[in-house]
Amino acid sequence: MNANAETVAFDADTYMAGLGVAARAAAAALVRAETAQKNRALLGIAEALSAAAPELLAANEKDLAAGRENQLAPALLDRLELTPARIEAMAQGLRDIAALPDPIGAISDLAYRPSGIQVGRMRVPLGVIGIIYESRPNVTADAAGLCLKAGNATILRGGSEAFTSNCAIGRCITRGLTEAGLPASAVQLIASTDRAAVGALLRMREYVDVIVPRGGRGLIERVAEESRVPVIKHFDGNCHVYIDARADRRKAVEIAVNAKTRRYGVCNAMETLLIAESVAAALLPEIASRLFEHGVELRGCERTRELVPQALAADEQDWYTEYLAPVLAVRVVEGLDTAIAHVEKYGSHHTDAIVTEDIDRAQRFLREVDSSSVMVNASTAFADGYEYGLGAEIGISTDKLHARGPVGVIGLTTEKYVVFGAGHVRS
Amino acid sequence: MNANAETVAFDADTYMAGLGVAARAAAAALVRAETAQKNRALLGIAEALSAAAPELLAANEKDLAAGRENQLAPALLDRLELTPARIEAMAQGLRDIAALPDPIGAISDLAYRPSGIQVGRMRVPLGVIGIIYESRPNVTADAAGLCLKAGNATILRGGSEAFTSNCAIGRCITRGLTEAGLPASAVQLIASTDRAAVGALLRMREYVDVIVPRGGRGLIERVAEESRVPVIKHFDGNCHVYIDARADRRKAVEIAVNAKTRRYGVCNAMETLLIAESVAAALLPEIASRLFEHGVELRGCERTRELVPQALAADEQDWYTEYLAPVLAVRVVEGLDTAIAHVEKYGSHHTDAIVTEDIDRAQRFLREVDSSSVMVNASTAFADGYEYGLGAEIGISTDKLHARGPVGVIGLTTEKYVVFGAGHVRS
Numbered sequence: 028m029n030a031n032a033e034t035v036a037f038d039a040d041t042y043m044a045g046l047g048v049a050a051r052a053a054a055a056a057l058v059r060a061e062t063a064q065k066n067r068a069l070l071g072i073a074e075a076l077s078a079a080a081p082e083l084l085a086a087n088e089k090d091l092a093a094g095r096e097n098q099l100a101p102a103l104l105d106r107l108e109l110t111p112a113r114i115e116a117m118a119q120g121l122r123d124i125a126a127l128p129d130p131i132g133a134i135s136d137l138a139y140r141p142s143g144i145q146v147g148r149m150r151v152p153l154g155v156i157g158i159i160y161e162s163r164p165n166v167t168a169d170a171a172g173l174c175l176k177a178g179n180a181t182i183l184r185g186g187s188e189a190f191t192s193n194c195a196i197g198r199c200i201t202r203g204l205t206e207a208g209l210p211a212s213a214v215q216l217i218a219s220t221d222r223a224a225v226g227a228l229l230r231m232r233e234y235v236d237v238i239v240p241r242g243g244r245g246l247i248e249r250v251a252e253e254s255r256v257p258v259i260k261h262f263d264g265n266c267h268v269y270i271d272a273r274a275d276r277r278k279a280v281e282i283a284v285n286a287k288t289r290r291y292g293v294c295n296a297m298e299t300l301l302i303a304e305s306v307a308a309a310l311l312p313e314i315a316s317r318l319f320e321h322g323v324e325l326r327g328c329e330r331t332r333e334l335v336p337q338a339l340a341a342d343e344q345d346w347y348t349e350y351l352a353p354v355l356a357v358r359v360v361e362g363l364d365t366a367i368a369h370v371e372k373y374g375s376h377h378t379d380a381i382v383t384e385d386i387d388r389a390q391r392f393l394r395e396v397d398s399s400s401v402m403v404n405a406s407t408a409f410a411d412g413y414e415y416g417l418g419a420e421i422g423i424s425t426d427k428l429h430a431r432g433p434v435g436v437i438g439l440t441t442e443k444y445v446v447f448g449a450g451h452v453r454s
Numbered sequence: 455m456n457a458n459a460e461t462v463a464f465d466a467d468t469y470m471a472g473l474g475v476a477a478r479a480a481a482a483a484l485v486r487a488e489t490a491q492k493n494r495a496l497l498g499i500a501e502a503l504s505a506a507a508p509e510l511l512a513a514n515e516k517d518l519a520a521g522r523e524n525q526l527a528p529a530l531l532d533r534l535e536l537t538p539a540r541i542e543a544m545a546q547g548l549r550d551i552a553a554l555p556d557p558i559g560a561i562s563d564l565a566y567r568p569s570g571i572q573v574g575r576m577r578v579p580l581g582v583i584g585i586i587y588e589s590r591p592n593v594t595a596d597a598a599g600l601c602l603k604a605g606n607a608t609i610l611r612g613g614s615e616a617f618t619s620n621c622a623i624g625r626c627i628t629r630g631l632t633e634a635g636l637p638a639s640a641v642q643l644i645a646s647t648d649r650a651a652v653g654a655l656l657r658m659r660e661y662v663d664v665i666v667p668r669g670g671r672g673l674i675e676r677v678a679e680e681s682r683v684p685v686i687k688h689f690d691g692n693c694h695v696y697i698d699a700r701a702d703r704r705k706a707v708e709i710a711v712n713a714k715t716r717r718y719g720v721c722n723a724m725e726t727l728l729i730a731e732s733v734a735a736a737l738l739p740e741i742a743s744r745l746f747e748h749g750v751e752l753r754g755c756e757r758t759r760e761l762v763p764q765a766l767a768a769d770e771q772d773w774y775t776e777y778l779a780p781v782l783a784v785r786v787v788e789g790l791d792t793a794i795a796h797v798e799k800y801g802s803h804h805t806d807a808i809v810t811e812d813i814d815r816a817q818r819f820l821r822e823v824d825s826s827s828v829m830v831n832a833s834t835a836f837a838d839g840y841e842y843g844l845g846a847e848i849g850i851s852t853d854k855l856h857a858r859g860p861v862g863v864i865g866l867t868t869e870k871y872v873v874f875g876a877g878h879v880r881s
Contacts (some may be wrong), residue, residue: 055798058822132821138843146842149820153854235465235855250582253515255685257855278877314811345566354506371482393576393872394559396486405571405875414870414880415573427580428684429855432871443857444842445820446807448832452712453841 039223046182047234048156049212053180057209058152060178062129064207069125069172072203073118076168079199080114086195087164092190106163107189117168117196120419124172127418129355130437131178134445145447150440154179154236157207157228158421159250162186167196170241171214173421175204177439180213182228182235186242187220194218230252251333259430259438261422263349263375264294266407269366269392270310271383272303276406279306279382285406286380288321292293292351294423295378295400295410299356301366304330307359311335315357323353330359346373349380363388367395374398376425378410399425399432464867466650473609473830474661476639477582480607483637487605491634496552496599499630500545505655506626508811513622514591521615529725531592544595544623551599557864558605565762572874576860577867579605581663584655585848586771589613589670594623596669598641600848602631604866607640609655609662613669614647621645638713656681662787666861688849691721696793696819697737698810699730699872705831706809707732710741711834715748715805715848719778721850722805722827722837726773726783728793731757735785736793738762741822742784750780773800788813793823801825803813803852805837818840826852826859 030186057065076083087109130150137147158170158181167185174181185193197216206211212376217224229238229250238258240250247260248310268286270279286297307330315325315335325331325338326345333336338357344357346369363381370379380402381392390404400410410433412420417435424430430438480730484492492734503510521531557577563575583606585597594612601608612620631640642653656665657676665685667677674687695713697706713724729738734757742752742762751774752758752765759765765784772783773796787793790808797806807829808819816830827837837860839847844862849855857865 055822058824059818078773140841140843142836142841143835144841151821151824151830154824214784257853259855275877280829281877283878289880305620320779321584381840382877391486394578395482397485397578397581398870400871400873401576402873403875404877405873406879408880409571409873409878410871414567414569414571416567426684427868428686431868441854443825444827446829446836448709448829448830448836450702450708450809451836452708452717452833453835 037219037221039175039219039221039227042219043217043224043231043236046215046217047231049153050180050182051211051234053210054152054154056214057175057178057180058131060209064209065129065175065178066125067173068204068207068209069121069133070203072168072172072200073121075202076114076121076196077198080111083109083114083192083195084111084130087192089191090189096255099188099217103162103188106161107139109174110190113165117165120169121172123144123184124176124419127176127436129176130440137445142451143448144451147445148440148442149445150442153441154437155180155182155234156439157182157184157235157238159184159225159228159238159240159246160186161246162188163314164189164192164196166241167193167216168200169419170421171200171241173419173436174439175213177436178347179439180296182215182217184225184228184434185218190220219316223395226253229256239421259422259424259434260426261294262425264296264377265298265349265375266295266296266374266377266410267301267370267374267379269298269301269370269379269381270306270386271381272305272362273385273386273388274303274306274310274382275384275398276310279310280314280317282380282382282404282406284321286408287318287323287355287407288353289408294349296351297406297407298349299373301357301358301360301369303362303366304359307331308334311357318355320355324357325355325357327357328359331357349375352383362392369391370396370398377423378402378407380405380407399423457788464468464646465650466646466648466654469530469646470644470651470658471661472584473642473644473656477607477609477642478661480635480640480858481579481581484602484605484607484640485558485634490549491636492556492602493552495602495631495636498633499627500548500597502629503541503545503548503623504624506622507538510536510541510619510622511538513618517616517620521751526615526664530615533588534619536619540592544592548599551603551846554603554863556603557867559687564872566773567881569878570875572880574872575869576867576872578704580866580868582607582609583866584662584665584683586611586652586655586665586673587666589614589615591616591619591623593668594620594643595627596846597666597848598627600846600863601866602640604863606866607643609642611644611652611655617647618763626666632784644797651796653680656683659683665770665839666848667844677688685820685851686849686861688721689852691723691804691850692725692774692776692800692802693722693804693837694726694728694797694801694806695724695834696787696797696806697730697733698808698812698815699732699789700812700815701730701737701809702811703737706737707741707744708735709807709809709831709833711744711748713768714750714782715780716833718780723778724782724834726785728785728787728796730789730793731786734758735761738784738786745782748780750782752782754784755786757854758784767776776802780851786842790818794819798823799821804850805834807832807834
C-alpha cells in the first residue's frame with residue numbers, strides 16, 4: 028500500500044463512476060466479441076501471468092511482509108501467498124476456461140407460434156459484474172476469466188491485504204486483453220483500498236448488473252445488506268446426510284465417512300448426520316469408529332450417546348452449526364418425515380443427501396428437500412462445479428433466484444427473447 | 455372498509471409473521487401436491503367465482519361507491535369494477551391455467567459424469583411469493599392461480615380501494631383450495647389495509663422468497679427500494695422500432711403502424727420510431743399519414759420535421775418517455791450503429807425491433823440490443839406471454855436476473871441440482 032494513502036485526497040464516488048462508465052462501454056464491446064477473440068484474451072492473460080511470475084512473486088512478498096508485520100493469522104497468510112505452482116495454477120485455470128464452450132448467442136426453443144412469428148431465447152451476458160473478495164489473489168484471475176468468457180465486463184475489488192499482488196495480476200490481465208484487441212476496461216481492478224469505493228460499487232445500479240461476493244459469511248452478509256445491486260451469494264453449507272431405515276450398510280458407511288472426512292473446511296462437507304432409529308444400533312457404532320479413526324469429534328442426541336458413549340452431548344445450537352472442522356452432529360430420527368423436517372428447520376439449503384434403497388423415499392427426499400443440491404446414495408462432497416460438469420465455478424449459490432447451486436459460466440449469463448417475423452403485426 | 459379501522463388495535467408485524475409461518479407450511483404441502491390436485495383446486499376456485507357472482511358484484515359495488523365518494527379518477531373506477539363478464543373472464547383464466555402443463559418435478563439434462571454419478575436439474579417451486587398490486591380485483595385470482603400452478607404459496611396484498619372485492623374473491627379461493635384438500639393458507643389475502651403490513655411483508659426474508667409488484671412505476675419503485683426480499687419487477691416499456699436502410703417498405707409501414715396504434719396504454723407499444731436517413735424521405739411521410747389517420751401526435755427531430763411538417767419538435771426528454779398515449783417520438787438516424795446507441799441510451803430494455811432485409815444487420819441488432827425482447831420484422835405488440843406461448847403471464851420482467859421478459863408459470867419456479875449415485879464417494 029502507498030505509504031501516503033491517508034494523506035492523498037481521493038473521491039470514491041467520482042472514481043467509481045468513471046469505472047462504471049468504462050465498464051458499460053466495455054460490456055457493449057464484449058457482447059460483440061467473437062468466441063475466438065475472448066479465448067485469445069484468456070490465453071494471453073495466462074501467458075502474461077506465467078511470464079510475469081518473478082514480478083508477481085515480488086509484489087506478493089510485499090503483501091506478505093506487511094501481513095506478517097500486521098500479525099495476520101497463519102491461515103490468512105497462507106491464502107495470501109503466491110508460489111510458482113499457484114501462479115501456474117492460475118494460468119492453467121484460464122486455459123481451462125478458454126477451452127469451455129462459449130454459451131453466448133446460443134438460441135434455444137425457437138419455435139413457430141400460431142400467429143406466424145418464431146419465438147426463442149438467446150443466451151446473452153449479464154453485462155457488468157462486480158466481484159468483491161477476500162485476500163486470495165488467485166480469485167483476481169479466476170473471476171476475471173469466468174466473467175470474460177461469459178461476455179461480461181468486470182470490476183474487481185479484492186481484500187486490501189492482497190492489494191499489491193492484485194495490482195500485479197491486474198497488469199497481466201490488461202496485457203492479455205489489449206493484445207487480443209479487447210478494451211482494457213473489460214476487467215478493471217479498483218485501484219484504491221478505500222472502503223468508500225465498495226460502498227459506491229454497491230450503489231451503482233446504472234452501471235453494475237450483479238455483485239458476486241466471495242469470502243466468509245461476514246463479507247457476504249455485509250454486501251447483501253448494503254447492496255442496491257442484485258447479489259448472487261453463498262451463505263453457509265450446513266449439509267446433511269440422512270441414513271434411511273432401508274439404507275444399504277456399505278453405502279451408508281462409505282458416504283457418511285467421505286462426506287465428513289474428505290475435506291473439513293469446505294461448504295459441501297456433511298455437518299450433521301441423521302439416522303433412522305431402526306438402523307441406528309446396527310450402523311452408528313461402525314460409522315463412529317471410522318470417524319474416530321479420522322479424529323472426528325461427535326456431538327450426538329441422547330440416543331446417539333447411548334449407542335456411542337464417546338460422543339459428546341449436542342445442544343440445539345449444534346444442529347445449526349457449519350463446523351468447517353472435524354466435528355459432526357449426529358441425531359437419531361424416527362424416519363423420513365422427521366429427517367426432512369430437521370433439514371428444513373436447521374439446514375442452510377445447500378446440499379443434502381439420503382442413503383436408501385427405497386425408491387419412494389428417495390423420490391420424496393428429492394422433491395421435498397428445498398436445497399440447491401439434493402442427492403441419493405452419493406456423498407455431499409460431489410456438490411462442486413467441476414464434478415457437475417460446469418467447468419470452473421465462481422461459487423455455489425444458496426439463493427433461489429437466477430443461479431442456484433454451483434455457478435459456472437452459464438450462471439454469469441441471462442437469456443432474452445428473440446422474435447423473428449416477416450412483417451408480422453398483431454391483430 | 456371497517457368504519458372502526460382507525461380505532462381497532464392491529465399489530466402488523468405479529469399478524470404478518472403469522473401469515474408467513476402459515477405460508478411456509480403451505481409451501482411444504484404444495485411441493486408434495488400432485489398435478490391433478492392443484493388443477494382440481496384451480497377449477498374449484500373458478501367454479502366458486504362463477505357461483506358467487508352475485509356476492510362478488512355486491513362486494514364490488516361497496517368498493518365502487520366508496521371510490522366514487524372519494525372521487526377516484528374514471529380510469530381507476532373502471533379498473534376497479536367487476537362485471538359478470540369480468541368475473542367469467544377470471545374464472546376462465548383459472549381454467550386456462552389448469553390446462554397448462556405442470557412444470558414442477560421435471561428433470562432436465564440428467565447425465566452421467568466421469569465420477570459415475572448422474573447429475574441433472576429438477577424444476578421446483580420458488581416457495582412463498584408475495585404479490586403487491588393496485589386496485590384491479592382480477593389480479594387476485596390471476597396471480598393466485600399462476601402461483602398455485604407453480605406450486606408456490608402466495609400472500610396477496612391488493613390496493614385498498616378494492617379491499618371488499620378482494621376479500622370476496624379470497625373467500626372463493628379458500629373454498630376451491632379446501633375442497634381440493636389443499637391448505638387454505640396456500641393463498642392468503644392480507645386482511646388489513648394497514649400500510650405497515652406491506653412493510654412487514656417486504657422484510658420477511660425468512661418466510662417470503664420473492665415479491666412481485668404489479669402496477670404503475672410508482673408502486674414498483676417503492677417496493678424495489680424498500681424490499682429486503684428479492685423482487686421480480688417490471689419498469690417502463692419505452693419500446694423502439696428501427697427502420698433500417700434495407701427495410702422492406704410494406705413491412706416497415708405495417709409494423710410501425712401496428713406497434714404504435716394497436717393499443718396505446720400497454721408496455722409493448724412503440725414509443726419512439728427510429729429510421730435510417732437514406733429511406734426517411736421515402737417512408738416517413740407515408741407512415742406519418744397513416745399514424746395521423748389514427749390521431750397519433752408526432753414529435754420529431756429536425757430532419758423528421760423537414761419531411762413531416764405537421765410533427766411537433768421533440769426535445770431530449772421525449773426520447774426517454776413512455777407516453778402510453780397516441781404520441782410518438784420520431785428520429786432520423788445515420789444507420790444501425792446510431793440506432794443501437796439510441797436504444798441503449800434512452801430505452802428501458804423492454805422490447806425493441808428492427809425492420810430490415812439485411813441478415814447481418816438483423817443479427818447485430820439481435821445480439822447487441824440488450825432488451826428482454828428483441829425482434830426482427832415483427833411488431834413490438836407481440837411481446838406478451840400468450841403470444842410467446844407461456845400461457846398466462848404474471849407480468850413482463852425488465853430485470854436481467856432470473857426472469858426476463860414475459861413471466862409465466864416457469865418464471866415462478868426455480869431449479870435445483872439432483873444427484874444420483876449408487877454409494878458413490880468423492881476421491
